[in-house]
Amino acid sequence: MIEMIFEKAFGATPQMCLFTPGRVNLIGEHTDYNGGRVLPTAIGLGLDIALSPRDDDTIVIHSNKFDELSTRSLSDTAQDIWSDYAAGAIIFANKSGLMKSGANIAITTSLPFGAGLSSSAAVIVGILKAARELSNSSLSDTEIAVLARRVENEFIGMPCGIMDQMAVAIARPGQALALDTKSLSYDLVDLPEDYHMAVIHSGHFRQLSEGRYKIRKEECDVAKAFFGHNDLCLLSDEDLAMSSGLPNAIQKRTRHCVSEHRRTVEAVNAIIADDIDRFGQLMIESHNSMRDDFEITLPEIDLLVSDAVTLGAKGARMTGGGFGGCIVACVPTADMQAWQEKLLSRHSKAFFVC
Ligand code: GLA
DSSP states (O other): OHHHHHHHHHSSOOSEEEEEEEEEEOSOOSOTTTTOEEOEEEEEEEEEEEEEEOSSSEEEEEETTOSSOEEEETTOOOOSSTTHHHHHHHHHHHHTTSOSSOEEEEEEEOSOTTSSSOHHHHHHHHHHHHHHHHHTOOOOHHHHHHHHHHIIIIIIOOOOOSHHHHHHHHOOTTEEEEEETTTOOEEEEEOOTTEEEEEEEOSOOOOGGGTHHHHHHHHHHHHHHHHTOSOGGGOOHHHHHTGGGSOHHHHHHHHHHHHHHHHHHHHHHHHHTTOHHHHHHHHHHHHHHHHHTSOOOOHHHHHHHHHHHHTTOSEEEEOSSSSSSEEEEEEEGGGHHHHHHHHHHHOTTOEEOO
């Protein structure tokens, strides 16, 4: 399918085709730029990418979401348009020696836009992996993820952490990536087979580059400077007790980072011990912390989460950067259909993603 789309757009067979999944984070939000743990898993939806290098500096990008081809160049800077992610990936593939030219690229995506399911990380990681295959490079998936984060941080100007890139580069559906974002060491943890990690879009769309993510990151930077510690998530209770000199909002952001990191460590242990009640409880506590301490939820999403639990999920929480997007709920597989129907009938804007 992606081959045919590429051939139609560019009149030639692509040299490389691959699939990159989206991700949903089960717990561990806004911990990945604060030295803490995260627990994302890959979802079945994602991006197909087809790519051929060109013999000039031009980058031409076709996407099933946009009518027009986008033509960019290796000397481009970001222009705040959809093709920035693909263009940035090719530019950084050239900077790092994975490629020596522009490229023709076709992308088809099944990920809803603005859902917080890491479509931008999937575009960048997918293109970098295609470039790796074509150049027979020995870069590891972790090194690809680190390079992909540089595209976001340095080219796009989005100060994100490393979770999304690591998740889409390494995680698989059915397994969660228990990642230490400080050392980048990780374990793949099997998810319980009789539960579904349901992803429901709230109907409120978001864009990280809007600036609110940056504000939270800057608030964490204020706390890091105060404590003289780059890893906010790893502060001790004694450290926290000394935070009274900080503005109330910064104290709350810090408290979220510390508690969310600890919940994530416990959540991994709960999954391994097959204690899904505890795992669900930790998801609920995580949502409450995002609502009350990190202050990144919306009232409509708080209601969606509490209804998800009332209707039978073991736990539920908003997932991703915040201010809209999706919730994730841990639902007994046998109850999925009825649960979903009841939840969506209460929330007219919400829709099932996977
Ligand atoms: C976005 C960022 C990630 C992470 C999450 C919040 O998805 O890209 O790096 O910070 O928000 O957990």
